[in-house]
Amino acid sequence: MITLDLSYQTAVVTGGKSGIGRGIVQILLQSGARVISADLAYDEEYKGVDGQLFESRLDLSKSEDIERWSRLVLEQAGVPDIVVNCAGTSTMDYVIDSKLEDWEKVFSINSTGLYLVYKIFAKAMVDAEKPGRIIQIASQAGKNGYRAMGGYCASKHAVLGLTKVMAIELARNNILVNAVCPGIVETPMKHRERIEGGIIRGMTAEEIYAEDCSQVPLGRTAEVQDVANVVLFLASPLSSYMTGQAINVTGGMTMH
Numbered sequence: 001m002i003t004l005d006l007s008y009q010t011a012v013v014t015g016g017k018s019g020i021g022r023g024i025v026q027i028l029l030q031s032g033a034r035v036i037s038a039d040l041a042y043d044e045e046y047k048g049v050d051g052q053l054f055e056s057r058l059d060l061s062k063s064e065d066i067e068r069w070s071r072l073v074l075e076q077a078g079v080p081d082i083v084v085n086c087a088g089t090s091t092m093d094y095v096i097d098s099k100l101e102d103w104e105k106v107f108s109i110n111s112t113g114l115y116l117v118y119k120i121f122a123k124a125m126v127d128a129e130k131p132g133r134i135i136q137i138a139s140q141a142g143k144n145g146y147r148a149m150g151g152y153c154a155s156k157h158a159v160l161g162l163t164k165v166m167a168i169e170l171a172r173n174n175i176l177v178n179a180v181c182p183g184i185v186e187t188p189m190k191h192r193e194r195i196e197g198g199i200i201r202g203m204t205a206e207e208i209y210a211e212d213c214s215q216v217p218l219g220r221t222a223e224v225q226d227v228a229n230v231v232l233f234l235a236s237p238l239s240s241y242m243t244g245q246a247i248n249v250t251g252g253m254t255m256h
């Protein structure tokens, strides 16, 4: 297990209940941080699980819910040192067959929701004159195009654009803003995408899994830990001279 010491640091992680977000929550807890995990799948507004972990219900697709939730988090936990935007979703269809409502749903969570969380917590950090780290979980889909993922790819390109602007604007406040671009990670979202993509392409989920592995130079898809390790590095003092970066964690699949 890899750990760095983040004792006395408070981290907010959206999408912390499942997949990559869950891995990030775990590694930050192991490093000693106090973690507020926020997710649509939690039942309670704000619940202490133990002295270190707090769970909080948030619907990132609704701006009024983000307002309510962020006020609550700032009241209960104060201004965080680390914010990780990991919640995300996808829909699958070729662009010419896709529905506007799917496009809007994906953008509302992956781009607009992330922007609002970003904005509220960055403002709180600036007002408190607190240095900090903001880490966006984007995707290699923010750099490339993938079939049947028009809305998702566009929403992740938006995240990388915003990351660069926020990095420049917040540099003087010593708030470092970076994005992580995972490749193919074994999570519930990826398993659903293989089933939905398989229907569109006339393939089984197993065939798509084999295709996925064949496209990765390292020869395997990622586990959530592979991504969480890089988030931990970005959250730690080891990344003190990095901002505005979009770091690939793709097993070599994306190199730009």
Ligand SMILES: NC(=O)c1ccc[n+]([C@@H]2O[C@H](COP(=O)([O-])OP(=O)(O)OC[C@H]3O[C@@H](n4cnc5c(N)ncnc54)[C@H](O)[C@@H]3O)[C@@H](O)[C@H]2O)c1
Pocket (backbone or CB within 6 Å): 014, 015, 016, 017, 018, 019, 020, 021, 038, 039, 040, 041, 058, 059, 060, 061, 086, 087, 088, 089, 109, 137, 138, 139, 140, 181, 182, 183, 184, 185, 186, 187, 188, 189, 190
């Ligand atoms: N799995 C991959 O291959 C992969 C690759 C690149 C990037 N990503 C990105 O990583 C992030 C996490 O994806 P994952 O694969 O772990 O997916 P996941 O489905 O396992 O987890 C996503 C989490 O986000 C939460 N969520 C969804 N909608 C929400 C909303 N409206 N409000 C609050 N929370 C909401 C879900 O409840 C879930 O806990 C996403 O941003 C995704 O785009 C995933």
